[in-house]
Amino acid sequence: KHTLKEHFEKQRKAYTINNFLVPLVSALIFAMIMPASSNPGSIIYVALILGSAFGLIIGKLVFGGTGKNIFNPAAVGMVFAKLCFGSYYTYPDNSYYAYSSNAAAGEITTGATPLGYLNYTDKTFDFTHYSILDLFLGKTPGTIGEIFKVTILVGLIYMIIRHTIDWRIPLLYLGVFTFDMLIVGSILYAAKGVNVLSYVMYNLLSGGLIFGATFMATDPVTAPITRPGKMMYGAILGSLTVIIRLFAALPEGVAFSILLANISTSVLDYYKWSTDRYNWKNLLSLALIVLLPLLIIIWATCVRVF
Numbered sequence: 001k002h003t004l005k006e007h008f009e010k011q012r013k014a015y016t017i018n019n020f021l022v023p024l025v026s027a028l029i030f031a032m033i034m035p036a037s038s039n040p041g042s043i044i045y046v047a048l049i050l051g052s053a054f055g056l057i058i059g060k061l062v063f064g065g066t067g068k069n070i071f072n073p074a075a076v077g078m079v080f081a082k083l084c085f086g087s088y089y090t091y092p093d094n095s096y097y098a099y100s101s102n103a104a105a106g107e108i109t110t111g112a113t114p115l116g117y118l119n120y121t122d123k124t125f126d127f128t129h130y131s132i133l134d135l136f137l138g139k140t141p142g143t144i145g146e147i148f149k150v151t152i153l154v155g156l157i158y159m160i161i162r163h164t165i166d167w168r169i170p171l172l173y174l175g176v177f178t179f180d181m182l183i184v185g186s187i188l189y190a191a192k193g194v195n196v197l198s199y200v201m202y203n204l205l206s207g208g209l210i211f212g213a214t215f216m217a218t219d220p221v222t223a224p225i226t227r228p229g230k231m232m233y234g235a236i237l238g239s240l241t242v243i244i245r246l247f248a249a250l251p252e253g254v255a256f257s258i259l260l261a262n263i264s265t266s267v268l269d270y271y272k273w274s275t276d277r278y279n280w281k282n283l284l285s286l287a288l289i290v291l292l293p294l295l296i297i298i299w300a301t302c303v304r305v306f
Contacts, residue, residue, distance in 0.1 A: 019066060022066045022067075023056065023060075023066070026055065026056070026060070026072075026073045026074050027052065027074075029074035029145070029215055029216060030051065030052055030055060030073075030074040030077050030078060031048075031144070031145075032143060032144050032145025032146070032211070033074065033075075033078050033143050033145055033146065033208060033211070033216075033255070034047070034048060034051070034078060034081065034143060035143055046085070047081045047084070047085040048081070050080070050081065050084070051077040051078060051080050051081030051084075051085075052077050053077075054076065054077050054080040054081075055073040055074060055075075055076040055077025055078070055080065056073060056077070058076060058080075059071050059072070059073035059074075059075075059076030059077060060073045067221055068221075069221060069222065070222060070262055070263075070265065070266070071222060071259055071262045072216055072219050072222050072258055072259065072262060074216065075216060075255040075258045075259050076259065078255050079255050079256065079259065082255075115203070115206045115207055115245065115251040115252065132198065132201050132202065132205065135149070135201075135202065135205035135206055136149050136150070136205055137149075137150070138150075140206075142207070142208075143208065145208070145211050145215075146207060146208035146210075146211040149205055149210055152210050152211050152214055152215075153210070153214075155214060155215070156170060156210075156213075156214040159214070159218075165214075165218035165220075166218065166223075166227075166230050168227060168230040168231050168234060169213070169217050169218050169223060169230050169231075169233060169234040169237075170213040170214055170217065170218060170234070171234065172230075172231050172232075172233075172234025172235045172237075172238065173213040173217055173234040173235075173237045173238045173241075174204070174209070174210070174213050174238070175234075175238065176234065176235045176237075176238025176239055176242075176290055177203075177204070177209065177237075177238040177241055177242055178200055178204060179238075179290075179294075180238065180239065180242040180293075180294055180297055181199070181200045181203045181204070181242060182196065182197075182200050183294065183297070183298060184242070184246065184297060184298075184301050185199040185200055187298065187301050187302065187305075188301065188305060203245070207251070207252045207254060208252065208254045208255070209241065209254055211254075212254035212255065212257075212258060213237070216254075216255075216258050217233075217234070217237055217258055217261070222258075222262045222265060223265060224265050224268040224269050224274075225269055226268070226269065226274050226275060226276045227276055227278070228274075228275070228276075228277075228278055228282035228283075228285075228286065229265075229268035229269055229274055229282075231286055232264075232268055232282070232285060232286050232289050233261055233264065233265065233268060235286060235289045235290050236260075236261045236264055236289055237257050237258065237261045239289065239290070239293035239294070239297075240253070240256075240257035240260055240261060240293075241253045241254055241257040242293075242297055243293065243296070243297060244256055244257060246297065246300070246301065247300055247304075
């Protein structure tokens, strides 16, 4: 038998700096993907506290704590807060967040994301509110972590060079997303004379896609450990994000895609078929993961708009 003091000392000695740094990273990501303000103003604190607690407890601790969680804790907390308190969120109504260089003088436009200006039903594409440069430089509404793409890309390059993350996940995530959106844009807008590449770039630079591909999808705990598994994981993320953005009720879809893809990690890492070497089986699986959702997207797009 051991005394309470002995149990406490044993647990204290087992803790390392990682027990503090890992939750801190999740907390920073959670803060960066949450809206800046709300209406009424006091409700934002309730959403932040409950969302962070839900992500920490349900997203991490119930699975065994650091290194054992199957879902991204920041995404779990954000989705919980958005679903429970989504009607309260708003964004600062000032020129720093909402002014577009293409808008008329004095015109202010606010909203949760520029993706709301893409109308897939009547095949309209409104460029008058935000230009591609506005999206790249962060002159749009959005959360603190997602809007300024320059710093996100710098962080992505830095972490790849330092081998902090694996390049396969963001490459396949953004690559499959771009390819699928290029096909969809060709179906929706080519006949109307709209620049399809501009449509693709608008989608690529809107919302939290690049931030999620850089800092959330690459989480080493919730992502697969094999090289082919990481490529399939990235392809799943890209396909899911396109499907949610085009056909779901929400215009974004990154956090939901990450949580859904987290479920596939255990399947991709299953010991009976997972391997770190590339072979015809995992390459065929990768091709099917890319092509089958694309066929569904093409079919659904044609049914919806024609």
